[in-house]
Amino acid sequence: MQVVKEYVQRWYESGLEPDEYICHGKQSNFVDIEEAETGIRHKVLTFCTNDVLGLVQNKAVQQAAIDSILQYGTSNSSCSVLSGRIDLHRQLEIEISEFKHLGHTQLFLNAWLAMQALMDAFCHLAIPVPGFQNTRETLIFTDVLNHGCIVSAIANAGTRSGKLFGHSPRVRVRAYRHCDMDDLARKMQRYVRPDDRVMVVSDAVFSMDGDIAPLPDMIDIMKNYEGSVLVMDEAHASGALGATGGGIYEHFGILPQHAIEQGVIPLIMTTFSKFAASAGAAISTHVAELKPLLNVSPSSIGTISLPPPTTAAALESIRQVRQNPEIVQRLQENTRYLRSRLIEHDFDVIGETNVLPVLLPSDLDPKVFARKLITDHGIWVSPIWFIAKPRIRITANSLHTKEEIDLLVSSMTAVRNEIYSSKPATISA
Secondary structure, eight states: OHHHHHHHHHHHHTTOSOOOEEEEEEETTEEEEEETTTOOEEEEEESOOOOTTOGGGOHHHHHHHHHHHHHHOSOOOSOTTTTOOOHHHHHHHHHHHHHHTOSEEEEESSHHHHHHHHHHHHHHOSSOOTTOOOOOOEEEEEETTOOHHHHHHHHTTTSOTTOSSOOSOOEEEEEEOTTOHHHHHHHHHHHOOTTOEEEEEEESBOTTTOOBOOHHHHHHHHTTSTTOEEEEEOTTTTTTSSTTSOOHHHHTTOOHHHHHHTTOEEEEEEESSSSSSSOOEEEEESOTTHHHHHHTSHHHHTSOOOOHHHHHHHHHHHHHHHHOTHHHHHHHHHHHHHHHHHHHTTOEEOOSSSEEEEEOOTTSOHHHHHHHHHHHHOEEOEEEOSSSSSEEEEEOOTTOOHHHHHHHHHHHHHHHHHHHHTSOOOOOO
16 A cells, blocks of 8 residues: 555645535535535535536425335345336336437446446347357447546456456457547548447537537448447436437437438437436437346446435436426526626636536646635636646536626636736746
């Protein structure tokens, strides 16, 4: 452990550790937080929650979770393959399948397990079947800015989880430049072999830049490789994109059926931690045969199934979204308003979704900027300083008011002005 101790000491000396806050309560977008290091309490207006539709405090969602505990208890205490499957799981899978326009859905505890299960199921199938042998290699293309759950899954795609040495055909991985369809087309043309099983994986909305994958262009390229699989991680797209929050396909005015008609196999990963007031993930497909492989993947069979209150909260949240599309429209209106106000005040805001990254000049420390927003103005945002170019990551949600958005922008302007006014003037030679 000596290396660990020395590393963490240097890490802290370099100021790279995150500031830790403990939440004591929440009402709408106002949160009671405590500085873990000092114990100082603040009541803050948050712009860093991923509860984009404000459903975490929705009474119907809360009651559904409570009712599920009274009926099933707090846990299923087993994996779904053995004895951990409940009727709420089936209801949630049906609801997601209808929401995403794909007939079959498999649930997982989180996106990391879901993506690993997909690699196991697609690349390595499930268990040895007498008389069956696969000799076709898998070739995976991935956007360089994909989320960590994708990166981790494809990094371990060469061997099936739980088996150090596998006997499946080789898995090859190639990265393409961020949302660069010319680069994807070139690399597919260069690396795809006639018998390859081809998969392209991308975030629908990229969590650090807030931009959207060019889905129609991706399908147009992939249609030249019949049977290729297109995986869209809709963690930040579900509930946020499209007139009814349906996600990236609705955003571009198409259905997954469009991809199918082009010879492309669409897979969608839905996560519940952003729009669905819960936790967990799901993979949806129109290929019925994929679901049983996902169900017996090591990520499923070796992991407890989604707990009843988590399942019930996600189920009721999706029903709320489908019944009340106006909450999605409020989110989108707030996003447009916030973006316009930041631009008016000369902030370098990028992206095109409710994830609004504000890039900072190199001489501004995001952590210092965020701390001053909390202590001086009661505003809570996310500073990003080590996993991407320094920035303040802001997330709009449907509960924000214009007055709250104006307060955020005026507070950010005041902090920026204060930091620069306190910097020593540059002396010209």
